Amino acid sequence: MPDRRAQLVTRVRGMLADALGATRSRAAAADADLTAARERLARVRRAAAAVPDRVGAQRDGRLAEIDSGHQARIAELARRASAAARREAPGAASAEWTHWRPTPPGGSGPPGAVRIGTLRIPGAEPVPALVPLLDAGHVHLSGAELAGGEPVVPALLLRSLGRADPGTVRLIGYDPDQLGGGLAGFAPLTSAGLLTFVGPGGLGRLLDDLVEQIRRINETVLAGEYSSLRELAAATGRRPEPWRVAVLLGGDELSRHERSQLDRVVRTGATCGVHLVVRGVPLPEHQTVTRIVVEPEGVRLGDPPGLPARLDPPPPATLVTETCRAVAATVNAGPPPAPFAELLPPVEQFWQEDSANGLTAPIGAAPNGRQVQLSLGDYPPHALIGGPSGTGKTNLIFAWIGALASRYSPDQLEFYLLDFKEGVSFARFAQGRRDPSWLPHMRLVGINVNTDREFGLALLRFLAEELRRRADAAKKHEVTKLSELRTVDPQGRWPRIVAVVDEFQMLLAGRDVVAREAADLLEDLARRGRSQGIHLVLASQDVRGIEALWGRPALVAQFTLRIALPKALRILAERNDAAQTLPRHHAVVNAESGMAEGNQVARIPSASDWESWSELQHRLWRMRPDDAAPARLFDGDAIPRLTEAPDFRALRPGEGERRTPVAVLGEIIDVQARSAVLRLPRAPGRNLAVIGTRVDEACAVLDAAARSLARQHRPGEARFSIACLDPDADPAARELYGELADDAAWYDEETVPELMAETAEGLSRAGSGARPHYLLLFAVDAAAGQLAGRVGGRTGLEQLRRILHDGPERRTHVLAWWRGVARMRVDLGGPAARTDQIGAWVALDVQGGELGSSLYPGTGGPDWYPRPWRGLFFDRSVHRTGQVIIPYGPAR
Missing domain, CATH: 3.40.50.300 (P-loop containing nucleotide triphosphate hydrolases)
Structure with missing residues (x-):
């Protein structure tokens, strides 16, 4: 009996020790108690063996009592072992x-x-x-x-x-x-x-x-x-x-x-x-x-x-x-992105990095947990990003911008962003109505420019000019690289520039002058920009975007940093298909021109949603320098306001008497928010023709021109004659007439011949030109019948031609809207008539070929494809090629 009890205790002890496994430390106390109990039981057995039979009954009772106690102890130990096992295996x-x-x-x-x-x-x-x-x-x-x-x-x-x-x-x-x-x-x-x-x-x-x-x-x-x-x-x-x-x-x-x-x-x-x-x-x-x-x-x-x-x-x-099935569905959906904060340094280390020798920041975590770094400098100088729609291209750009902006101050780094796809995701970097903050590093944000390739070309021209400026400064100081220039000119401001162009293939689409010049500028910037700290980041979701570069191997070779998102094609080297098996929120980072040995897989954090980005941007905004200005925001879907245009607001009364008056026509599609202006000196041909059938846009151009001219003259210093010959334009013309108050006169179909006769006759009078006279003619070609009649021995059209020819030298300028090129030619004297008296024009819904060589230098007309609320402005005395402008919206 005692032997069996001792065997049971020993066996239970072994069973519990093995059962607890990793929880042996938790059961150490119980094990010690069990060992002590076994020793006590052994001592009792030895004592019992020496007791005479006359006390056997007492011995058996005592043993029974001990056995019962040990059985309770075993049960307690089992309960403790069960609890420990549940903790070990929850x-x-x-x-x-x-x-x-x-x-x-x-x-x-x-x-x-x-x-x-x-x-x-x-x-x-x-x-x-x-x-x-x-x-x-x-x-x-x-x-x-x-x-x-x-x-x-x-x-x-x-x-x-x-x-x-x-x-x-x-x-x-x-x-x-x-x-x-x-x-x-x-x-x-x-x-x-x-x-x-x-x-x-x-x-x-x-x-x-x-x-x-x-x-x-x-x-x-x-x-x-x-x-x-x-x-x-x-x-x-x-x-x-x-x-x-x-x-x-x-x-x-x-x-x-x-x-x-x-x-x-x-x-x-x-x-x-x-x-x-x-x-x-x-x-x-x-x-x-x-x-x-x-x-x-x-x-x-x-x-x-x-x-x-x-x-x-x-x-x-x-x-x-x-x-x-649930596990497989979760995995097929891809792992969730990591927190954006993983890319950021501690707050006390914000803006502590120096960009003299390059830019380096993490983009995500590798499978081994280490951060994958992206670098732009002498090598690699530029980056190419690719991935189909929905694979996280915009999120990756946001993450990269955030990682860089938190490490480098605006004196060390500037961004220029351009998005050719429809969307406003980049708009948050600029000041907005909902959020007054902006990213201090951002100098330009272009959104919804999918139909405005000229804006992309303007950015490349701006970067080319900045490259020339930096190269001239380096030559002056007898150095070759940005790091050397910053050493010899510590007082100068030479930040590294990162220009991001999303869906860049739109810029290279077509075989027109825009595509040709853009490709040439891209190649020059990619080849020479590295030495002066100008870096290009081109992104595309369409394989055609990459193919647009393949015909220019010298250009492609400069983009040694390749970032391929899941299912991206032709970003990496030809036989490198690592991107085809990527899960969501991941990218292949390759700084070796896409060769397989350079592959690194990074898990990209979530940075594109507003909550993730807002906290960082507001913190950096509060750190901005005192002289920091918001980024220039160009929205291709927005209509600019004349009253908000810097060039219009800079005009002052009296300037039209002291200096040559200028007419503001619209906003140039350019990096700076500049206005297209027409100077009106006392010189032949200083007249403006607006050509096209779009009423609202034609009225907008004439309205902006008249209001800007009036802003330069004090009351009574200039005369405005407004003739509206199209009922659809009447509301806009009436509003302008009311705005110009006592300096304006109104004419309609019945009285427009009198305007022509009176104005033409006035050109011969002594003292003509003492007071500027601006003729604003809305749909002048609609008055062909009225102007065919004679007043004072001449038809109204003959008098109009005389005004166009002689008026500018006597401070009389015509700003007229014709609804077609052919109609304008008829009014000017027929198809063979010279058009020299029209020194400037704005073409709206007119094909470039219609303008012809008589209005545009060269043969065949300009590369101009009409689109809503856009015009092509050309001034013979200033331009070699036309400027694409956006007419200003209503002033109210």
Whole structure:
């Protein structure tokens, strides 16, 4: 009897020690108590043996009392062991199947052991039987009744999946007998690449691959800094590699090579996240192997002889399938982006970097947890970004801008942004009505310019001029690079410039003068810009955008930094298809012109949503210098206001008498917010023709011209004659007439001949020209019938021609709208008539070919394609080519 009790105590102690596994430290106190109890029991046994039979009854009672106490102690220890096991294997690791669900720890938390059943302890509640697998070791299933252990494999795998983040556990199945049928419930994982089946005869290749993975992880991921992936994850907060679990369900006798490779995996796999779950294949003895032996009388867990255990029922097939489908769907959707804050330095380190030798900032985390750096400098000088719509191109640009702007001050770095696709995502960098803040580094933001290629050309011209200015300064100081210039001229302001052009292929589309000049400027900037700190970042979501560059190898060669988003084509080198298998929120970064050996995969944080960006921009805005000015915002969909134009607001009364008056016509599509102006000196041809059928735009041009001229004259100093001959233009002309007040006179179809006669006659009078006279003629060609009649011996058209010819020298200028080129030619004297008296014109919905050589230098007319609310302005005395302008909207 006492011997049996002592044996029971000893056995329970061993059972509890093995059951607790990783929780042995928590059960140390209980173990010590149990040892003390055993020693006390031994002392009692020795004392009892020396007691005479006459006290046997007393002895048996005392032993019964001791036995009862120890039984209670065993039950208490079992309860403590169960609690410790639940802490070691929480949630999905040990929950009953009836209410089981995945409970990943998140981040780099350890998955812990998983439950396969319960330990059988007589007289005590069952203790969960835990098996360590992920980051711990391997599981070997054997025994005479192997079929009885079938619930172990699906339980191990499902609980392991449930205790890991989706996508971090990858299964490899080798099931030659059932041809994969033993893992049929896990088949949905194959769609996400999380389950791979190896066919009969493939065991050798599988083991070779596992050994290679272990070698790679040791060499490139752990790299001697960490002893295991678990230690690396705990130190960095990231797990750079998934767990790989190879499930080997039987097979033929292993060859010597296969046995050798299997031994290597057993010895070294656990530290690299490579694990084995084996049934029917012998495993070598090793401390990382947990043995499960299935015998007729039950299951034993642990090293022989093992602890008696009862297996849990297998997980329901529907639970396995549904869980695997959910995991696969999550993985196929891609991992969520990392927080934007990961790219930013500590606040106290904002604007502490020096850009003299280049710009460097992180763009995201590599699989090993280290930051992937993007650099622009002498090498690589420029970047090419590509990816289909929806793959995160705009988000990547935002992340890169934020990482740079937080490290370099506006004196070190300036941005110029241009977006050729429809959208306003870049507008947040400029001052807006909703948010008055702006990014202090931003100098230009162009949005909705998909139909305004001229604005992209204007940016390239601006950069070319800045390049020339910097090159001249470098030559003056006898240096060649920006870093040297900043050394010899420390008082100068020489920030590095990063110009980002999204959907740049729009700029190169077509075979017109814009595309040709843009390509030439791009090539020159790409070739020479690096030395003067001007860097280009070209982005495209369409493969045609990349193909637009392929005909210019000298240009492409300068873009050695390539960033390919998922499914991007032709960004990397021809045979480098790394981008085709990228998950969402990732990019391939390559600073070696796209060659495969330069690939780095980066997980891109979320930076494009307003909440992520706003906090950083407001912080940088509050840090801005006192003399900082908002960026120039050009919105191709917005109509500028005359009253907000800097050139209009700079006009002052009296200037028209002291200096040559100017007429403001519209906003030039240019980097600076400049106005197109027509100077009206006392010289031949200083008249303006507005040509086209679009009433609103024609009225807008004449309205802006009249208001700007009136702003330069004091009341009574100039005369304005307004003739409206188109009913549709009448409201705009009437409003202008009311604005000009006492200095204006109104004429209609009946009285316009009198205006022509009176004005023509006045040109001959002595003292004519003392007071400027501006004739504003709305749809003058509509008065052809009225002007055909004679007044004072001449027709109205003849008098109009005289005014156009002689008027400017006497301070009389005609600003007239004709609704077509042919109609204007008729009024000027016919198809063969000279047009010299029209010194400037604004073409609206008129094709370039209609203008012809008589109005435009060269042959065939300008490369002009009409589009809404745009005009082509040409002044013979100033321009070699026309300027695209945007008519100003109503003044009110």
